[in-house]
Amino acid sequence: MKPVAFHNTVLRDGHQSMAATRMKTSQMLSAAPILDAMGFRMLETWGGATIDTSLRFLGEQPFDRVRALRKVAPKTPQGMLLRGQNIVQYKCFPDDVVELFVKCTAEAGIEVFRIFDGLNDPRNLAPAIAAVKKAGKTARGEICYTTSPAHTPEAFLRFSEELKDMGCVEIGIKDMSGVITPRVAAELVAGIIKRTGLPVTLHSHETAGLAAASYVAATDAGATAIETSISPFANGTSQPDTLRMLALLDGNPRQPSFDRKKLAELREYFTKVYKELDAFTSPANETVDSDTLVYQVPGGMLSNFRVQLKDMGMSERIDEVLAEIPRVRECLGWAPLVTPISQIVGTQAMLNVKFGRWKNFSPAAMDIALGNYGRTPAPVDREVLALAEKNTGKSPMSSRPADSLKPNVDNLRKQLAEKGLPTTDEAVVLFAMFPMEYEKLIKKPEAIQDPAAAAKPSATGPASAPPAPRPTGRHQRLQITVNGRRAEALVEEIP
Numbered sequence: 001m002k003p004v005a006f007h008n009t010v011l012r013d014g015h016q017s018m019a020a021t022r023m024k025t026s027q028m029l030s031a032a033p034i035l036d037a038m039g040f041r042m043l044e045t046w047g048g049a050t051i052d053t054s055l056r057f058l059g060e061q062p063f064d065r066v067r068a069l070r071k072v073a074p075k076t077p078q079g080m081l082l083r084g085q086n087i088v089q090y091k092c093f094p095d096d097v098v099e100l101f102v103k104c105t106a107e108a109g110i111e112v113f114r115i116f117d118g119l120n121d122p123r124n125l126a127p128a129i130a131a132v133k134k135a136g137k138t139a140r141g142e143i144c145y146t147t148s149p150a151h152t153p154e155a156f157l158r159f160s161e162e163l164k165d166m167g168c169v170e171i172g173i174k175d176m177s178g179v180i181t182p183r184v185a186a187e188l189v190a191g192i193i194k195r196t197g198l199p200v201t202l203h204s205h206e207t208a209g210l211a212a213a214s215y216v217a218a219t220d221a222g223a224t225a226i227e228t229s230i231s232p233f234a235n236g237t238s239q240p241d242t243l244r245m246l247a248l249l250d251g252n253p254r255q256p257s258f259d260r261k262k263l264a265e266l267r268e269y270f271t272k273v274y275k276e277l278d279a280f281t282s283p284a285n286e287t288v289d290s291d292t293l294v295y296q297v298p299g300g301m302l303s304n305f306r307v308q309l310k311d312m313g314m315s316e317r318i319d320e321v322l323a324e325i326p327r328v329r330e331c332l333g334w335a336p337l338v339t340p341i342s343q344i345v346g347t348q349a350m351l352n353v354k355f356g357r358w359k360n361f362s363p364a365a366m367d368i369a370l371g372n373y374g375r376t377p378a379p380v381d382r383e384v385l386a387l388a389e390k391n392t393g394k395s396p397m398s399s400r401p402a403d404s405l406k407p408n409v410d411n412l413r414k415q416l417a418e419k420g421l422p423t424t425d426e427a428v429v430l431f432a433m434f435p436m437e438y439e440k441l442i443k444k445p446e447a448i449q450d451p452a453a454a455a456k457p458s459a460t461g462p463a464s465a466p467p468a469p470r471p472t473g474r475h476q477r478l479q480i481t482v483n484g485r486r487a488e489a490l491v492e493e494i495p
Contacts, residue, residue, distance in 0.1 A: 005041035005225040005254035006242060006250070007201065010270060011069070012044040012081070014233035017205060020280040020307050021053040022450070025065045027273050029072055034266055036073035038258055041225055043113050046338070047071050047080030048104075051088045055430070056253075059448040060315050063108045070109035077138070079112035080105065083339060085124040086117075089433040090340035090364065092373070095127045095407040097412075101429040102131035108426075114203075116174055118309050118341035121374030122162045123400040129166045140201070141168030145175040145188075146296060148334040150377035153187060160192045170199045170224075175214075176298035176338045178205035178237075181218035189221040199224035205237055205298065211289035211313035212240040212248055219254050232265050232274045236286040245268070277485040282306055294335050295322045296329075297346065305346055317353055324349035327357075331384045332368050333376025344368060358384065361391055371397035407434065 011032070015023035019102055028045075046066055046148065054060040057219065069078060072388070085092045113132045117124040132139040134402055141163030143156050150278045160171050171192050173180070180188075185202060192200050200242075202218040204211035204227075215226040225367040227239050234241035240248075243263045274281060284306065309315050325337070327348045348365040352358065367373055368387040369380045380388075389395060393418050397404075412432050416423045421431070430438045440447060 002199050004219040004223060004254045006245070006256060007042040007044060007079070007225050007227040008035060008038070008040045008229065008242065009044045009203075009227050009239050010035070010230040010233050010266075012046060012048055012050055013227075013230035014238050016049050017231045017238035018236065018281060019051040019274065019277040022277050022280045023273065024058055024465040025054075025060055025068055025278065028065075029068060031266060031269050032069050033072040034262055036076045038076075038262060039256070040076055040170065042079045043069075043073065043076050044051050044079045044081070044114075044227070045077065045086055046110060046342060047082055047114070049088075050433065051430075055434050057448070057450040059441060059445050061441065062430065064106065064200075066105070066108040066110055070222070076319050077377050078109055079114060079140075080110045081114045081116070082128055084115055084128050086340055087429075088310065090126075090343065090400045094408045095402055096409045097127070097406040097429060097432050098127045098402075099131040100409055100425055102128060102135055104137035104426050104429055106132070106137050110137070112138045112140060114140050114142050114172055114174070115168070116144055116172075116338065117334055117374065118144070119374045119376055120144050120159055122159070122166065124374050124402070126166050127402070129163075129168060133167050138170060139168045140170040141166070142172040142203075143172040143188075143192075144336040144338045145180050146174055146177065146334075146338075147179060148329075148338040148377065150334040151336075153184070153191065154325075155377075156188060157191045157195050160196050160198075160305045163196060163308055166197045168198070170201065171196060172201045172203055173218075174223050174338065175202070175211070176336075176342070177203040177292060177296040178207035178209075178211050179293055179296055180204055181210060181439060182213045186215040186217040186221040189218045193222050201227065203227045204239065206235045206240050206288065207297075208290055208292040209236050212245060213332055214249055215240060215245060217251070219249065219252065228261070230270050232267075232271055232286070236288070238285075241267075259495055280307065284469070291322070296324045296337070297322065297325060298342050309350070312350075314350065314354070320353045321346070321350050328352065328365075331381040332365065333380045334378045335368060335376055339440075340364075341368065341373070356485050358387060361387060366392055367396060369396075373484040374401055401457040415480075 011028050015021060051062040054062040055066065066078065085098060086095055087098060115125055115128050117337040120143065128138045143159055143468060173188055181196040189200050189202065196209060199222050202215060202223050206212065210400060228242040229239040230244050243260060246255065246258060267296060294352055298424055309318055325345055328345050329337065332345065335345065337345060344364040348362050366388040369385050412428045413423050416427055416431055419439065421427060421439060
């Protein structure tokens, strides 16, 4: 019986869930070689909100992060979270843009693509899966787990078969809200293995206090891997801590072996980084909240959402907003709360609390109602749908959303040339998703500032130079792009 594999998420979902995705590349480089030497099956390093945050707040070229981490951590496959037709943005993109993004990302060094759709609509996954296969990389199809009258075990199992038929070679159960129970985790893992014969990974969050127990149940049911992080970027709204999971599997025939001394060093190092990012952390993210079982807000969204409500002067009304989220979700066809759907539902809930229900109907929420993101799991509320039709003058879409989009790569490259910007493939895909942010990075990098960080100075010094772990090997200098300028970082090499 093979030990269950661990994937580590500290360099992506760990800080997205606990610190609003603000960890810089320079804060990762000293720890990456140690992580690389640990024996994780995969290191999740990219995707999700990291690309947006790198451009918007950190002044980093996102693809530089992948290359930098690949250079100092060459042994362990890097993985990313890819939002299917949305790539890493909120809107749908033409197939040629999706394909070019995957090509660039694979060439930069990402080997495992966790591909999901916010509505579990397989039509929105096919182009990305095909592109990953063409690039010779691993396509892991994600099932966005949630609970609602429209989501049944049989529906999830059928979806796993569709993912296999589209070319996925692994299946992930993506429990973004941390609401999967041990019994359900075991049943789904065993069922997917029986239906597909593919390796299955369970990804969850400890938000509701269920993840660690569900990981044990998934392990016993035959899961190939579970996903953990490193404290303090672990537990709470993040994944369970690696050392904690090892202890919970003590005596289990599938317990893996890790160097616990090295894990302790990593925890010490990331504790210092956590302090560097104290402008973005919150004690609320570190606790177990059983209310999550009701409102199902994902861990990755919750830390960002608290910051956003604070910026809008609505921090004291967060309980009202969270209580409104399930009502909005039901009206929008029980859409799973996963990016970009979760942010859209959360924004609409905030608007409902601030202005009255559906008095201020966000364009993105209307897009969900009209099918512009894909098929919702259940029918949209009739009154809400009628309001969306009235406000937009459009009828609901029944076809695949991207079918209405024309190829756009050549046009984007032309726009870049006209602006005097680089016209590389990487420039094209970044400009497609974040045009203003990318142009600002290239033309005015010194203007990129993070308001939240400026408002609360770090207690331990510059975030770009956190104290390193105890030396364990040789060092090398690595160049990265920070705020549009080349910078050097001294990083360790693990023998």
